[in-house]
Amino acid sequence: MAQKPSIPKGTRDFGPVEMAKRNYIFNTIREVYALYGFRPIETPAMENLSTLMGKYGEEGDKLLFKILNSGDFRSAVTPDEYAERSSAQLAPRFCEKGLRYDLTVPFARYVVQHREELQMPFKRYQIQPVWRADRPQKGRYREFYQCDADVVGSDSLLNEVELMQIVDEVFTRFGIRVCIKINNRKILSGIAEMIGAADKIVDITVAIDKLDKIGLDNVNAELREAGLSEEAVAKLQPIISLSGTNDEKLATMRTVLAESETGLKGVEEVAFVLQSLQASNLKNAIELDLTLARGLNYYTGCIFEVKALDVQIGSITGGGRYDNLTGIFGLPGLSGVGISFGADRIYDVLGQLDLYPRETQSGVSLLFINFGASEAACCLRLAAEARRAGIATEVYPDSVKMKKQMSYANAQQVPFVALVGESEMAEGCLALKNMATGDQQRVTIAEAIAIIKDFSQSK
Numbered sequence: 001m002a003q004k005p006s007i008p009k010g011t012r013d014f015g016p017v018e019m020a021k022r023n024y025i026f027n028t029i030r031e032v033y034a035l036y037g038f039r040p041i042e043t044p045a046m047e048n049l050s051t052l053m054g055k056y057g058e059e060g061d062k063l064l065f066k067i068l069n070s071g072d073f074r075s076a077v078t079p080d081e082y083a084e085r086s087s088a089q090l091a092p093r094f095c096e097k098g099l100r101y102d103l104t105v106p107f108a109r110y111v112v113q114h115r116e117e118l119q120m121p122f123k124r125y126q127i128q129p130v131w132r133a134d135r136p137q138k139g140r141y142r143e144f145y146q147c148d149a150d151v152v153g154s155d156s157l158l159n160e161v162e163l164m165q166i167v168d169e170v171f172t173r174f175g176i177r178v179c180i181k182i183n184n185r186k187i188l189s190g191i192a193e194m195i196g197a198a199d200k201i202v203d204i205t206v207a208i209d210k211l212d213k214i215g216l217d218n219v220n221a222e223l224r225e226a227g228l229s230e231e232a233v234a235k236l237q238p239i240i241s242l243s244g245t246n247d248e249k250l251a252t253m254r255t256v257l258a259e260s261e262t263g264l265k266g267v268e269e270v271a272f273v274l275q276s277l278q279a280s281n282l283k284n285a286i287e288l289d290l291t292l293a294r295g296l297n298y299y300t301g302c303i304f305e306v307k308a309l310d311v312q313i314g315s316i317t318g319g320g321r322y323d324n325l326t327g328i329f330g331l332p333g334l335s336g337v338g339i340s341f342g343a344d345r346i347y348d349v350l351g352q353l354d355l356y357p358r359e360t361q362s363g364v365s366l367l368f369i370n371f372g373a374s375e376a377a378c379c380l381r382l383a384a385e386a387r388r389a390g391i392a393t394e395v396y397p398d399s400v401k402m403k404k405q406m407s408y409a410n411a412q413q414v415p416f417v418a419l420v421g422e423s424e425m426a427e428g429c430l431a432l433k434n435m436a437t438g439d440q441q442r443v444t445i446a447e448a449i450a451i452i453k454d455f456s457q458s459k
Helices: 016-035 057-062 079-084 087-094 104-113 158-174 185-194 198-208 216-225 230-240 246-256 261-278 343-352 373-388 402-411 422-427 445-458
Strands: 046-048 066-068 095-099 122-131 143-152 178-184 285-288 302-308 317-321 336-342 366-368 393-395 416-419 430-434 440-443
Touching (some): 016 143, 016 158, 016 343, 046 104, 057 198, 104 122, 104 336, 143 158, 143 343, 158 178, 158 302, 158 317, 158 336, 178 185, 185 198, 185 230, 185 246, 185 261, 198 216, 198 230, 216 230, 246 261, 261 285, 261 302, 336 343, 366 373, 366 402, 373 393, 373 422, 373 445, 416 445, 440 445
Parallel strands (some): 178 285, 366 393, 366 416
Antiparallel strands (some): 046 095, 122 143, 143 336, 178 302, 317 336, 416 430, 430 440
């Protein structure tokens, strides 16, 4: 017996019902992005490995899916080298390409490669899959979609303000209650200076970014392993545990970071964003969270993360400012800021909270029953008229028992079925059946279209 086929761990198949729900997510996000002037682009699934490596920190580099060179990839090294070198050393010789880890680094490459064609500031959105060689678990996949929006070529903090408005609008449309968390990498750099560990900023941010996952004791243990002194770890504790309103936290940090020019700049940037958002009446809470670090090395300013309030799951949106990213590709001085919606986690949250609109459950509004060749020919003409009116319509392809055709309609959750027999053909009408109520009436195709449209609008 042949082995049953399967898919790699951390990936998923999506059938028609799931795809309808996913398209609802993608379309909602696209609509909001377009409202704010963002335009779509796409980049290849694979990039040159030199484009990806070194952009996500040491931990991120380990999670890159690398693609073996075609042909005899081992010819790049001698047998002795192959026997002696570690996989980490051999990988760059065997692999010239990799699957993209996120959409931001490929976007930075795109900007540099096409800089002569772009009008600055350039606002783009991109909805495509990314891949990470992570350990699969609930809410964490190896293949998943990101829905990014970025602005490059502008230093203005108004971009951060608008991105937070986009986040609020998207989750309001979904009906998901969230908390938007904000911090600033300059604040974190100032904290590192204040505790006498400026050279350990990467280790500090990587560690405290895991606070929700591993707890305070384990974070402190990681900090000590990274070489922070007991005094430095002790000085971090009241900052990590700081509570109060956003204004109270900002006031405290102005005092704590009084001797750090970088740290104070970060405090004022966050203050500007929060104050600007007060006038926009966000539907969701926004909170200054000093433990938020976003463990990616390219962030340099404000950073963001979004948590669902009614479901236990990781971050469902994140992002931040990355002033130096394009400099890695030879275009220094070009500032950028962006956000990314985690579509796969949003999919799970909407499902757990039963928030999908009813219209995503069915793709077809009208099914014509097939009674034979002449009746089917008539149904095809009527179906074409219904489709021209914007109604998704099917004609059952086979002339089989009516029970089987009606079972198909029920399984597909089709709200209306049309029956066209000899008498209906003679009278130029059809029998329209409401599958939910069982009511059936003889109507013209124009009347049927009006009934179905009224039904759709009333949902």
